[in-house]
Amino acid sequence: xxxxxxxxxxxxxxxxxxxxxxxxxxxxxxxxxxxxxxxxxxxxxxxxxxxxxxxxxxxxxxxxxxxxxxxxxxxxxxxxxxxxxxxxxxxxxxxxxxxxxxxxxxxxxxxxxxxxxxxxxxxxxxxxxxxxxxxxxxxxxxxxxxxxxxxxxxxxxxxxxxxxxxxxxxxxxxxxxxxxxxxxxxxxxxxxxxxxxxxxx
Numbered sequence: 001x002x003x004x005x006x007x008x009x010x011x012x013x014x015x016x017x018x019x020x021x022x023x024x025x026x027x028x029x030x031x032x033x034x035x036x037x038x039x040x041x042x043x044x045x046x047x048x049x050x051x052x053x054x055x056x057x058x059x060x061x062x063x064x065x066x067x068x069x070x071x072x073x074x075x076x077x078x079x080x081x082x083x084x085x086x087x088x089x090x091x092x093x094x095x096x097x098x099x100x101x102x103x104x105x106x107x108x109x110x111x112x113x114x115x116x117x118x119x120x121x122x123x124x125x126x127x128x129x130x131x132x133x134x135x136x137x138x139x140x141x142x143x144x145x146x147x148x149x150x151x152x153x154x155x156x157x158x159x160x161x162x163x164x165x166x167x168x169x170x171x172x173x174x175x176x177x178x179x180x181x182x183x184x185x186x187x188x189x190x191x192x193x194x195x196x197x198x199x200x201x
Contacts, residue, residue, distance in 0.1 A: 001021055001023055002031075003175070004173060004174070004175050005021045005079075006021065008021070008077075009021050011188075015192060015201075016201065017075075017200075018064055018067065018068070018069040020060050020063070020064055022056055022057065022059075022060040024048065024053050024056055024057075024085075025044055025045060025048055027048075027052065028044055028047045028048050029043075029044045029047075031044055041081070045081055046113070047113065048113070049112075049113045049114075050085070050088060050113065050114050050115065050116070053085055053088075054085075054088065054089060054092045054093075057076070057085075057089055057092075057093070058092075058093065061074055061093070061095070072095075072097075072199070073097060073199060073200050073201065074093070074095055074096050074097055074200070075096070075097055075098045075099065075100075075195050075198075075200035076089050076090070076096060076098075076099045076100075077099070077100040077101070077102065077191060078101060078102065078104065079102040079103065079104075079170070079172060079173070080102070080103055080104065080169070080170060081104070082102075082104065083101035083102045083104020083105075083131075084101070084104035084105050084106075084117070084118060085104070086099045086100065086101040086104060087099065087101050087104055087106075087118035087121070087125075087129060087131075088116070088118065088121060090125050090126065090127040090128075090129045091121040091124035091125050091126065093126070093127075094126045096126065096127040097127055097128075097195075097198050097199045097200045098127055098128050098129075098130075098194055098195050098197075098198035098199070098200050099127050099128070099129045099130070100129070100130045100131075100132065100190075100191040100194055100195070101118075101129060101130070101131045101132070102132045102172055103132065103133050103134060103137055103140060103169055103170065103171070104118065104131070105117070105118070105139065105144075106118045106119045106140065106144050106145070106147070106148045107119045107144060107147075119144075119147065119148055119151055122148070122151040122152050122154070122155040122157050122159075123155040123157070125155070125157045125158070125159065127158075127198070128158040128159060128194070128197075128198050129157070129158075129159040130159070130160050130161075130162070130190060130191065130194040131148070131159065131160070131161040131162065132161075132162050132164070132172075132187040132191070133145055133161060133162065133163045133164070133167075134163070134164050134166075134167030134168045134169060134171050134180070134183065135163050135164060135165045135166070135167065136165075136166065136167060136168035137167070137168050137169040138168070138169065139169050140169070142163070145161060145163060148161065149161055160194075162187070162190060164180065164182075164183035164186070164187070166180060166182075166183065167180040167183035167184075168180070171183045171184055171187075172184040172187060172188075
């Protein structure tokens with residue numbers, strides 16, 4: 001759990017949330033042993049089953065409730081891989097009030113580890129989802145964004161996708177060259193407003 005995600009938790013805590021960032025890769029290995037993101041993704045993250053992640057998020061949610069968190073005000077947010085998981089969790093946990101997905105992929109190879117993608121579960125969403133994306137993101141082309149919008153409309157899902165014209169992938173990561181301050185700050189405020197609108201706070 002690197003410092004940026006810890007800082008995101010602190011920022012949410014300062015807004016009055018009980019914020020948790022669970023270690024979701026630990027059964028497959030230690031992410032701190034990797035020096036670069038592509039190797040981390042290919043050798044560790046790609047081996048983490050979606051089913052395991054969703055159950056671990058259930059466990060983290062239950063733990064939060066036992067610590068005094070409100071079971072009626074559960075929200076999730078995630079970045080990149082975590083953005084994709086946020087979409088999936090919004091179709092998994094009927095207790096979830098709202099989700100915010102930052103540049104999570106909509107589609108990809110289907111395997112036993114990743115049997116479904118966000119584009120496949122639009123009709124199953126039980127919580128409103130806000131998607132925050134960058135027009136300059138080479139890993140998530142705008143035609144995929146438009147396809148997801150169409151699928152969401154067809155499913156009559158409560159969801160919104162915002163695309164920032166000048167942002168690329170990982171535009172919220174303020175420790176990386178990809179950081180785009182204006183988009184990140186606007187996205188953060190939209191996230192807080194989304195959570196407030198749908199009863200997370």
